[in-house]
Amino acid sequence: MFRRLSRWAVALPAVLVLGLSGCGSGGPDASTAPAAGAGAGEVTVFAAASLTGTFTELGRTFEAAHPGTTVKFNFGSSATLAQQIAQGAPVDVFAAASPATMKTVTDASLAGAPATFARNTLQIAVPKDNPAKVDDLADLTDAKVKVALCAEQVPCGAAAVKALDAAGLKVTPVTLEQDVKATLTKVELGEVDAALVYRTDVIASAGKVTGIGFPEADKAINDYPIATLAKAPAGDLAEQFVDLVLSQQGRDVLTKAGFEAP
Amino acid sequence: MSLRARLVVTRPAFELDLTLEVAPGEVVALLGPNGAGKTTALRALAGLTAMTAAGRISLDGRALHTLPAEGRPIGVVFQDYLLFPHLTALDNVAFGPRCQGFSKTESRRVAAELLERVGLADRAAARPRELSGGQAQRVALARALAVRPRLLLLDEPLAALDAHTRLEIRSRLRRHLADFDGATVLVTHDPLDAMVLADRLIVIENGTVVQQGTPAEVARHPRTDYVARLVGLNLYRGVADGTRVRVGELPLSTSERLDGAVFVAFPPAAVALYRSRPDGSPRNLWQAVIGGVERHGDNVRVHLDGPVTAFADITPAALADLDLTPGLRVWASVKATETHAYPA
């Protein structure tokens, strides 16, 4: 039995790991949201998918500083998270990838005043061998260059439109991906020649793609707001977690990952 | 001979090995108890069951065993007919000609003709599930004949019919088989079907031929208990010395003069039963014990144990007179003229 399984055991994880790397996509559904009535020693944080690495690290720091406390994360598309919050998910802290998304939560008086804790800028991501020889934004207008952008409905897509407008360029992408990770995967696999993604994602890809900066990126800077929820079950602990994110220690972690200070 | 075959099929716990010769126009019935290998033999002829290397089939001088089922010039009527449920009666019959490369129109013309011949022209558009058992049987026959086979195979062609339909279909089938000029092999476990339909019977038990001959020969000279039961005779194996035959301990007188190993047969109706030893002492007399009593047609069949086991058919009136109950000792006798001895 084991021997028969082992063949699978080798093949499947390989596929799965590859899959998951491009799988910010589906986004967690309601069933993965933390259960209601979390204990006082628990902080539930909903955060944009692009914060996965940094916030996980900050969560560990927080747990170390507050023995007995656990930080639970739900990473996903900011818009999906905002909807889950609107549907009553028991959340302490919400960190969004765009002020617009945060606004839907604050407008509904579900959260207190948000603070901007990080900024992200776009880069052109190309496969390591850069087959289409892309080196600036104008190259993306070439019909022979396959470009992936995020869909306009998600923050990275909105930012891309802003940047391209600022440059006065018209790019026809082959696909409008549902989130930035999926966009990046298309570049990693070489299915597209270039994509506009966040600088942090290029850094997180650990060399699998090459990032190319461009001046118009300054016109499409993405602010990351964070806020504690009005009905935060964890109360003070929620505030303390936000404090950690805004602290110098938090900033260091974020900067290392490619975020800029606000 | 149009068909010459040695059918050899080996399976775990079963071996079939029999030779078969059928002349053109002849109908041969394979008769045997369940599990004797009749259907296996038929399937081997049809190419649906693989034979071992020793198996040979030749039809009109042409080797058949090297051909797959679809390449053999055969027509098969299956036990439950296996009419294609999604096709009309007409298209069922036209299926074979279509496969032989005839056009749709031509195939349907042939099919319509055959349905006419089996008296079902008016049921051409019916689906199999709308046909009665007898009608389905006739469509199945028409379908098998539509490919103009040189060998017609019928597997228990009447078994699925009720008694009344069976009578009618049996005589119809007999006429159709008489019209068919190729070789016919039919499989049945019913002696009546075999006697009525076949020119020759081949009795199979445990995968081998135990007896063959015309229905009359087989009916008169059964050579196994199975055949004797089928044809309704008491059968014994004995040693003859002139007109006297020793069956075990029991001496019997017969009308034939023979020497050596013989069979002795007599019908149950020839056995007379007495409560006390009869006067005048007929030659063949023995004491028997009633083993059981059952209805048999208009008569009563009495099972006798004793030096030989035998069946005796008596009238219900005789049963009442004799007041027979199981375990009772009685005298049984058979006239020498009613017995029939023949070499084993």
Next chain:
Amino acid sequence: MATTEHIRPVKPRRGFTGRPSPSPGRLSGRLPWMLLLPALLGLAFLVLPLAGLLIRAPWPTLPQRLAEPHVLEALRLSLVCATVATAACLLLGVPLAWLLARVEFPGRRLVRALVTVPLVLPPVVGGVALLLVLGRRGLIGQWLEATFGVTLPFTTAGVIVAEAFVAMPFLVISVEGALRGADRRFEEAAATLGASRWTVFRRVTLPMIAPGVVAGAVLCWARALGEFGATITFAGNFPGTTRTMPLAVYLALETEPEAAIVLSVVLLAVSVVILASLRDRWVSAS
């Protein structure tokens, strides 16, 4: 009560009169609640989310939203792709089912298990796997591009490939079951009538397993119509070429949940109408 009711149906020939039952209430009294209760719960479980969509649908603005060209475009693309994918599944899946049901070969159990992999695989993973094989740099995709200049990702053909990949197991499993249930003696009968293997399959086997094939095709089509993960991963998302309804629904959810509900309702309505009419036609034909 139950015991006395049980005896009644034994009365001879009662069912053969052809008259409607004199007291229909008695019939429902015999339905075992142990089956009925879970059955109704199951039905509610399946239907309630649909009811939720219908209740929350923004009915006043519905006509105007429906008239938007991108909705019709996505709907058309969904229907076309699901149908072509189903056709492709039939073409490949029926022979595959036949192979699994009728041909003994070493490793058949393993192959049968492999066929169900797309059922188990999260669709997004399936999409990535497809990229690795058929993508521009994939094992076969590379060769396809070099030889024919064909790339599948980001094309409508890619959508069809992704949908067929995810949906085919439904067809194969259904058809294989039908093949195993079919009486093979009919095929033997056809062979004795001179039918070649191919003719037997075409004229006897296939018509006899038709209900299973239709059921499988319907499942397959429904699965293809709702396909999201593999499609967006393998074929991407671009209006007119690869943005099917489920993709449109997902993107609409990001910004405008009401629009997402409208799209979902449209997709559901269209698929229910098509499946119901197909089923009616099929049932009355048989």
